[in-house]
Amino acid sequence: MTEQKPPEETTPMQRALPGLLIAGSLGGVGLVMVSLLSLAPPVDDGSGSLAAAAHAEPTKVEVANAGAFxxxxxxxxxxxxxxxxxxxxxxxxxxAALPVVPPIPAPKTTSAKAKPKPTRIKIPKIKVNAPIGAVTMTSKGKLGTPSPSKPNQTGWYRYSPLPGGVGPAIINGHVSTRKGPAVFDRLRELAKGDQIYVYRSDGKVTRFTVSGIEQTSKTTFPTNRVYGNTANSELRVxxxxGVYNKTTHSYTDNIVVYATLSKKKG
Structure with missing residues (x-):
């Protein structure tokens, strides 16, 4: 698979989408998934035609499980x-769980070095207080992750919006490494209404409020839902x-937390 680099002169999420469309594991983190659930096909057990069975009254068991999948x-x-x-x-x-606040205006500087960056993420409920580094695409066209040698490090996808700006900022982190639990070991415990704070190099502090959380398989990923452009300032963590595969050193699923900017200062 050839490397896919986001174009330089497009919107942040347009630059992000080509690589993020690629489903696959991200080492310890992974950024894709899908549902393993599907409806079972009808089975002819010899007791009558399938056409007749289709018009038969459902059993109590069938009614009870009608929405299971x-x-x-x-x-x-x-x-x-x-x-x-x-x-x-x-x-x-x-x-959004709380009323949204307007995004922070984009900085006017054109110098990459002068542009603000996210520096730290705090999630009080699950006792996360971690530095934020930058991640980008790997040579295989997949989203990079923080080094496993730094289990408390998180990664901001540098072609996604700056947290507090318009659109969904992307921050990832490991759930575990071969040495034990990592920074987002308890991420699945978050729920609607919980707070996430992202600190920036320009002194601004953004508070995001969790609006929802899902677990989805890596074989398909809700790309538009996670990475699609939004009118508000949002965050995806x-x-x-899911299940850990010792052979491939990866998990089957991803946990995705959705949050919206609800307060800012600085």
């Missing part, structure tokens, strides 16, 4: 004791989840 139309709120599931592929991002 139907994905929800919206991203769930999460919460204690709630099982995380993916939303329908065409579901939109979840609605992503890590791995």
């Amino acid at each position: 139907v994905l929800p139309a919206t991203v769930g709120p999460g919460g204690k004791g709630k099982v995380l599931t993916p939303a329908r592929p065409d579901a939109p991002p979840p609605l 992503i890590t791995c989840g």
